[in-house]
Amino acid sequence: MDATPFCPSAQPEMDDASVIGVVQRTEAGPRVAYLQADQKATAEITALAAPLRPTEVMRFAARCEGSACRHFDGQDCKLVTRIVAMLDPVADALPACRIRSDCRWFRQEGRAACLRCPQVVTESNNASDTMRAAAEG
């Protein structure tokens, strides 16, 4: 079994990519509805996002690329470090998320990551300044 954890804000073309949630628009902002069933990130599925990009509509998990990712410092994912430091929680309890045992964000930041995770949209043209700062570092 591959011990490499999953990035929960991945791109659909990455290794072992699957859809973990669908972004819903709410009055409070975008919120991810997590899927309970495994759904591979197939071309047919990602095409459903058109005319938007798949990462504007869905959240994907895929194998963490480690040092190939600009957010990874060799030990930690600095993206989730910033998310926990800069964003408020948006959930009162752990979302029902099927990748938790393999999620890099959960392994690193625990419950604090999960309580903020539903507001994360991998690509957004409407992100708040705080969200943009957390995303870009």
Ligand code: SF4
């Ligand atoms: S941070 Fe938590 S809720 Fe988000 S993908 Fe990872 S395990 Fe799931």
